[in-house]
Amino acid sequence: MHFQAVIEFLGDVSVLQRLPSSSITKIAQHVVVKHYNSGEYVFQEGEPGGGIYFICEGEAEVFRSFLSDNHDSQVFRWGKFDHFMKNESDKQEDIIALTKLTCLMLPDKYSTLMHPYSIWSAEMNLKTCAPVEYILSLDPLDVNTFRGVTLKGAPKSNKVYGGQFMGQALAAASKTVHFHKILHSFHAHFLLAGDVNIPIIYQVDRLRDVPNLATRRVNAVQEERVVFFLIASFHREEEDGFDHQEPTMPSVPDPETLLPEQGLEEGVKLPRHTPRAEVSTSTSVPWPTEIRPVDPNKYTRYTTRSPSICYWLRAKGRLPADQALHRCVGAYFSDLLFIQISLNPHRREGIFPTSISLDHSMWFHRDFRADDWLLYVIDSPTAYNARGFCRGQMFNRKGELVLSAMQVGVVRKLKPPTTASKL
Known part of the structure; x- marks a missing residue:
């Protein structure tokens, strides 16, 4: 042979x-x-x-x-x-x-x-590998089952970050297909809030395998409950095809000329050699992402503004060349400041808006490196009946559209907190 x-x-x-x-x-x-x-x-x-x-x-x-x-x-x-x-x-x-x-x-x-160190690297050095690669490195339990955890070095609040669900589930799906077949789209649904203190079991169903295409369904399970699932499609690269692009990348300053978004990058630095078996605590940690907002203005949660945003982002550190990993990282990125944009026109003093993601879809158009700067352009064309709709596009520095995303979530107005008198 x-x-x-x-x-x-x-x-x-x-x-x-x-x-x-x-x-x-x-x-x-x-x-x-x-x-x-x-x-x-x-x-x-x-x-x-x-x-x-x-x-x-x-x-x-x-x-x-x-x-x-x-x-x-x-x-x-x-x-x-x-x-x-x-x-x-x-x-x-x-x-x-x-x-x-x-x-x-x-x-x-x-x-x-x-027996490599991780599903992405034969030899992973925890001191030098990119934080997001570590977050998306699952433990294979068998050929169709993987275990992920919310690491101490991963961003979190009181629940699992939606991008972590998507990135880890896609990592599991990618590790059940021929490595020449690359992720081109997925459709995800958030069912229940994920518990950051419980490992997540990703169960993969091999729905279709033909020479150039593959389809996978992934269930994320915690305590025997499906908390999240997605269906992902994979496609082998083909030489014969058409090529065009209608969207134009906005004219914005280069990321090197912009200031970082301190609100997302601040946090307590934790040891990088934390064993993977350990799950998270409530300690604040930095995002594994560098952010450079294009709009220099600072807003509060009460500032009314346009339902749109534009910012540069990239993974901290250097990632392996595996395109499958870069697409999983792109999915991880895509949930950052996404459905919340539909709340922007409704922010004002005395209003306490909240959002919960329901479903999320993405399409990958071209290869890209997630550790190089990408421009993420997000807008929310409509919100109605307690549902917000957002769409996003990522461009590389050449102006090529590398991926598109859409998300729907519940967006509501909460009642302001009240303080009961002790008298």
């Missing part, structure tokens, strides 16, 4: 999809092609296994007996995309080719490639 064919095959092996794309490429460089005739042993009990085997073509039968009871045995049949290795437990195991069998074998000396 030539190298590109090996890459194509390995990208469809479920157990490998959770790995960083760079790890899959390295595995492709080290695998050895093995051929077996029907009835031939791949290996027998007592023989060295040699490595990890991935079935490319054909079927194999596995006969497994337990040393404690020779009458207790199991027989399995494995086919394309299944994998196996020499069993070193209390079982005797023979693996026989049922048909002509072709396997790719990763030698034992390269088995560490199967």
Whole structure:
């Protein structure tokens, strides 16, 4: 098999999809092609296994007996995309080719490639990696299930930030598709407030897999309740296609000439080596995002203003080149100061507006780097019947439209707090 064919095959092996794309490429460089005739042993009990085997073509039968009871045995049949290795437990195991069998074998000396530090990086340095990469690094529980937590180094209030739900759920979905298929859209629904002190289990359903497209549904579960879900679509890059862009990026000052938004970047700096198993506390932390508002005016929560905003943003630190990660980070960014813009025309003294996100949709048009400056342009064309509607566009510094977003949320007027007399 030539190298590109090996890459194509390995990208469809479920157990490998959770790995960083760079790890899959390295595995492709080290695998050895093995051929077996029907009835031939791949290996027998007592023989060295040699490595990890991935079935490319054909079927194999596995006969497994337990040393404690020779009458207790199991027989399995494995086919394309299944994998196996020499069993070193209390079982005797023979693996026989049922048909002509072709396997790719990763030698034992390269088995560490199967165990990267995170789903995004084979080697993650917590002291130097971008904070948002750390936030979106999930723990795989199996090929379709992942665990995320609200880290001490992640922004939060009294509930899970909506962008964290979206970014982590998309990370889970991205790690169940061929790495050549890139996220192009998703539609999300916020059902219940997320608890920052409870790990989030992301369950992925593989709804569709065809050569150029894939569709995934992801449920975010806390204490056996679905608190959030989305459906995401993925598309392999194609050379033949049309290209046009109608929206024009507004003419605004360069981000280097603007002052940071201190209200979003202030916070208590916490140790970056916090174990991932720990969940958050109520301690204030900085956003993993640099913000440069285009409007230099300072507003209070009572200032009436236009239902629009425009600001530059980028991830703090440097991210790996994996485009899947950059799109997950774009989703993470997109919920920042979004539905709240629909409250702007209704802010005034004595009014206490509040907003709750209901659903959120995004479309990714072009590749981009989330650690380079992006201009986020948001407006709210309408609010009615306690629902606000907002839409957003992100442009890179070349003026290319890289993504579009829309969100609907409940926007209400709360009664002002009252102070009861102690007399």
